[in-house]
Amino acid sequence: MSLSSQPPAAALVFQTLLTQGPLTRAELGRRTGLSSGAVTKVSTPLLADGWITEMGQPAGERQPGRPATLVAVRPERARFIGVKVTADELIGVAADLTATPLATRRTPLGSRDVGTVVRAIARLVARLADGGGGPAVHSVGVTISGDVDGHTGVVRYSPFLDWRGVRLADLVERATGVPTVIDNDVRALTVAEQWFGSGAGLSSFALVTVGAGIGCGISVGGRLVSGAHGVSGEIGHLPVGGALGSAQVCTCGNTGCVEAIASTQAIVDQAREETGDPGLTLAEAVRLAHSGDEAARAVFTRAGRALGLAIASVANLIGPERIIISGEGVASYDLFADQIRRSFTAQAFGTAAECDLVVRPLPFEAWARGGAAVAAQRLFAPAGAGPQSAS
Amino acid sequence: MSLSSQPPAAALVFQTLLTQGPLTRAELGRRTGLSSGAVTKVSTPLLADGWITEMGQPAGERQPGRPATLVAVRPERARFIGVKVTADELIGVAADLTATPLATRRTPLGSRDVGTVVRAIARLVARLADGGGGPAVHSVGVTISGDVDGHTGVVRYSPFLDWRGVRLADLVERATGVPTVIDNDVRALTVAEQWFGSGAGLSSFALVTVGAGIGCGISVGGRLVSGAHGVSGEIGHLPVGGALGSAQVCTCGNTGCVEAIASTQAIVDQAREETGDPGLTLAEAVRLAHSGDEAARAVFTRAGRALGLAIASVANLIGPERIIISGEGVASYDLFADQIRRSFTAQAFGTAAECDLVVRPLPFEAWARGGAAVAAQRLFAPAGAGPQSAS
Numbered sequence: 001m002s003l004s005s006q007p008p009a010a011a012l013v014f015q016t017l018l019t020q021g022p023l024t025r026a027e028l029g030r031r032t033g034l035s036s037g038a039v040t041k042v043s044t045p046l047l048a049d050g051w052i053t054e055m056g057q058p059a060g061e062r063q064p065g066r067p068a069t070l071v072a073v074r075p076e077r078a079r080f081i082g083v084k085v086t087a088d089e090l091i092g093v094a095a096d097l098t099a100t101p102l103a104t105r106r107t108p109l110g111s112r113d114v115g116t117v118v119r120a121i122a123r124l125v126a127r128l129a130d131g132g133g134g135p136a137v138h139s140v141g142v143t144i145s146g147d148v149d150g151h152t153g154v155v156r157y158s159p160f161l162d163w164r165g166v167r168l169a170d171l172v173e174r175a176t177g178v179p180t181v182i183d184n185d186v187r188a189l190t191v192a193e194q195w196f197g198s199g200a201g202l203s204s205f206a207l208v209t210v211g212a213g214i215g216c217g218i219s220v221g222g223r224l225v226s227g228a229h230g231v232s233g234e235i236g237h238l239p240v241g242g243a244l245g246s247a248q249v250c251t252c253g254n255t256g257c258v259e260a261i262a263s264t265q266a267i268v269d270q271a272r273e274e275t276g277d278p279g280l281t282l283a284e285a286v287r288l289a290h291s292g293d294e295a296a297r298a299v300f301t302r303a304g305r306a307l308g309l310a311i312a313s314v315a316n317l318i319g320p321e322r323i324i325i326s327g328e329g330v331a332s333y334d335l336f337a338d339q340i341r342r343s344f345t346a347q348a349f350g351t352a353a354e355c356d357l358v359v360r361p362l363p364f365e366a367w368a369r370g371g372a373a374v375a376a377q378r379l380f381a382p383a384g385a386g387p388q389s390a391s
Numbered sequence: 392m393s394l395s396s397q398p399p400a401a402a403l404v405f406q407t408l409l410t411q412g413p414l415t416r417a418e419l420g421r422r423t424g425l426s427s428g429a430v431t432k433v434s435t436p437l438l439a440d441g442w443i444t445e446m447g448q449p450a451g452e453r454q455p456g457r458p459a460t461l462v463a464v465r466p467e468r469a470r471f472i473g474v475k476v477t478a479d480e481l482i483g484v485a486a487d488l489t490a491t492p493l494a495t496r497r498t499p500l501g502s503r504d505v506g507t508v509v510r511a512i513a514r515l516v517a518r519l520a521d522g523g524g525g526p527a528v529h530s531v532g533v534t535i536s537g538d539v540d541g542h543t544g545v546v547r548y549s550p551f552l553d554w555r556g557v558r559l560a561d562l563v564e565r566a567t568g569v570p571t572v573i574d575n576d577v578r579a580l581t582v583a584e585q586w587f588g589s590g591a592g593l594s595s596f597a598l599v600t601v602g603a604g605i606g607c608g609i610s611v612g613g614r615l616v617s618g619a620h621g622v623s624g625e626i627g628h629l630p631v632g633g634a635l636g637s638a639q640v641c642t643c644g645n646t647g648c649v650e651a652i653a654s655t656q657a658i659v660d661q662a663r664e665e666t667g668d669p670g671l672t673l674a675e676a677v678r679l680a681h682s683g684d685e686a687a688r689a690v691f692t693r694a695g696r697a698l699g700l701a702i703a704s705v706a707n708l709i710g711p712e713r714i715i716i717s718g719e720g721v722a723s724y725d726l727f728a729d730q731i732r733r734s735f736t737a738q739a740f741g742t743a744a745e746c747d748l749v750v751r752p753l754p755f756e757a758w759a760r761g762g763a764a765v766a767a768q769r770l771f772a773p774a775g776a777g778p779q780s781a782s
Contacts, residue, residue, distance in 0.1 A: 227710020231743035234707035239700050242634025243647040256634040309630050316625035319618020352622035
């Protein structure tokens with residue numbers, strides 16, 4: 001955190017407008033701590049280059065004398081493409097500077113072979129780049145689950161694709177001709193929430209994703225917690241399951257992990273065991289539970305309790321202002337919502353229980369939007385600094 | 392994190408010298424990102440006021456031409472007093488700017504009544520302030536376990552003292568006539584480690600204290616994680632015990648908490664149960680375990696496993712560069728060291744296992760030093776910003 005890594009005044013002004021604008025120059029000065037001279041100095045080239053624009057006076061404040069113009073970011077000034085890679089398809093989105101989606105496309109993956117996936121990404125990017133006119137694509141952000149090094153652009157390990165040490169950013173950049181960044185998919189979603197979603201303006205928050213995996217992005221003081229050794233937010237591997245009498249073995253080899261109880265596959269496995277039907281699907285397990293089947297309900301109840309204990313662990317250790325629960329899994333959230341809240345409240349220590357729990361569905365396109373947010377962030381916050389708090 | 396809360400140039404120069412000095416002006420400029428003109432401008436008043444000093448040329452670099460003088464902080468420029476309040480005694484230390492102890496005193500507490508404790512603190516501060524000459528005492532830092540709000544100076548809840556809503560900073564300030572800050576004891580220890588100990592220069596670290604309670608301080612990006620609702624680092628209330636077949640009820644009312652298995656009292660309780668000796672003391676339990684008694688050994692083994700799982704949870708969620716294990720409890724660390732490492736390694740996810748585990752004994756005086764470090768920090772880093780990373 002040297003001074004040179006602090007956002008310079010121009011980035012600070014731009015970030016403040018991006019997350020809190022439109023603002024008058026005076027308010028911009030107040031929120032950034034910059035003098036009015038400094039605000040004018042850094043605004044001029046941003047205006048000239050079309051990154052920000054003047055919008056007239058704020059409503060209800062028209063007074064005689066010199067009008068106070070509002071300054072705002074021009075979201076249409078740059079375009080980004082976000083791509084989420086899953087085990088069997090690509091989801092792509094073209095988005096503006098504020099990561100607002102302009103167009104979405106999905107494409108199935110015939111193979112998990114690196115070359116095939118890279119070529120498919122390049123075709124998807126080309127199609128998304130073609131549509132709708134607008135400015136040229138500034139950069140591409142590709143996200144993927146697993147251990148991804150955003151700094152070097154290397155996928156160190158992706159269990160779903162069975163990739164190790166893949167220089168994905170370089171490969172996609174060569175195939176598309178567009179600057180490319182990559183990141184872990186949950187971290188990218190957290191970046192999108194931090195700048196443009198439920199995390200904006202908060203001192204700290206966590207985003208828990210429930211689905212094929214159980215992931216977690218953590219933001220403290222406007223910065224993503226990224227882990228000194230590359231690992232962070234592995235809420236799926238907190239050993240809380242023993243408290244629930246679970247002896248399910250996790251993919252990581254341990255017993256008691258949240259993921260071994262509450263991931264999609266774990267729920268299907270347990271429901272098959274409980275109902276004695278080895279061919280049961282997730283949809284059928286959900287239907288059974290909704291229809292009141294005790295065995296199926298018990299599986300979702302246990303998953304909810306494991307998630308509640310894990311979320312309480314995050315609150316007890318980090319004390320975030322808000323925890324957002326999301327992911328494909330929340331589609332059947334009604335089946336375990338009560339248990340999540342109940343075991344969270346019981347286990348949260350003292351005032352940690354005051355943490356705001358928010359549940360949000362997560363359309364698959366939102367994952368791709370995370371990639372666009374990561375790409376955009378490299379432009380306006382090159383040092384990876386988070387948004388300035390409004391308070 | 393507004394710009395105005397960033398350390399101004401003078402604080403930045405001072406912090407850099409404090410943690411990385413002595414340095415030449417050129418090196419100081421390089422590490423702070425300031426121009427040589429700016430370094431000179433902010434150094435001049437610091438030199439004039441005796442906060443920093445010039446020390447001659449660096450060894451082995453004497454060259455013809457203009458000599459490169461080293462600049463260093465003068466630790467003796469200011470004195471601080473740190474006081475740790477426990478249930479039955481006060482431990483006080485007088486320390487210099489770098490939190491190096493100059494004198495130590497302990498005093499028993501006859502009562503936990505607020506007035507009695509405040510008067511005892513005032514007497515202890517007066518005695519420590521008298522000794523040794525040197526500059527007047529700049530400020531006092533009082534630390535205490537429990538939920539302490541360092542910003543408002545209020546002890547919200549201290550279970551050991553049975554205090555609620557005590558405006559301790561104001562009371563001590565009035566009784567001593569010296570500006571006073573207060574903080575949670577584990578957080579204060581973490582501040583001392585961050586600036587002057589095993590955490591200096593690290594991107595992130597955690598300090599786990601094992602003793603009457605199981606606490607944890609977490610530092611990410613040079614800042615202490617303090618929790619949006621006042622709670623953070625409550626590693627003692629992670630529900631990992633179920634995995635170990637433990638049904639011990641914690642002071643918080645839950646079962647499976649680390650503290651219900653590994654705190655001093657929990658170890659004594661379990662050892663009494665296992666050995667059938669209701670009068671067994673901790674010292675006797677340690678002696679029994681050392682002599683090979685299976686029942687006593689099993690209690691320490693289970694404590695070690697619970698601590699290992701809890702430490703792995705910190706690593707999986709936050710991924711710190713290093714985790715320091717300390718506290719009175721590590722005096723019998725040989726009895727559970729293996730189990731801590733083994734269950735940490737098994738539960739740590741992927742590269743999170745590369746986290747550096749360090750065990751350090753913690754003399755009781757070190758707790759008081761934490762108070763001195765918190766007091767000193769308010770002087771040189773008023774916004775609570777952490778040390779600049781050297782890298």
